[in-house]
Amino acid sequence: AQSVSQHNHHVILSEAASLELGCNYSYGGTVNLFWYVQYPGQHLQLLLKYFSGDPLVKGIKGFEAEFIKSKFSFNLRKPSVQWSDTAEYFCAVISNAGKSTFGDGTTLTVKP
């Protein structure tokens, strides 16, 4: 069965701190990996995605994620967070069969 695990439920950081949110998935076939973000009062929106090729992918607002196939991981990183990064972050896997699975999300609070 396809599953996604996000290890951190709530992360609190001060501005300029570095961020890493963990995401591990389980699936036997080829997957497409995503990070979605939901800012307060807004819709879920795509942050970045990995389909193939370079395992280090860059997204919007300075975020990046690294796909490590051997660890079934797709961790999200940002070198220096800002107050405006306060949001909920979801890791997701979409299989080639079209089934999508989301993690339970990580709430990031950035203190000014």
Added chain:
Amino acid sequence: DAGVTQSPTHLIKTRGQQVTLRCSPISGHKSVSWYQQVLGQGPQFIFQYYEKEERGRGNFPDRFSARQFPNYSSELNVNALLLGDSALYLCASSWGERLYFGPGTRLTVT
């Protein structure tokens, strides 16, 4: 361009009733997916439709059904509502594998 739209925004129903939720995808998008999001959890996949045919189904009971119309809009129907069906129901249209989410319909079952 207009994004994904959903109606109604909020809905209150009683146990045992039936509900229909509506979704209009972004123009040009032929695929629509439905998700249920309970507080504190990520979106749970319910259905995906592509070109009016069901392409995928999540682990939801048969009380949940959906359809897609020729204009690619979609409806999600839930019969015999239970208290546990209270959630935010999200619709997403897609271009390739990227999902574009709507604002959701907040369903409360009392």
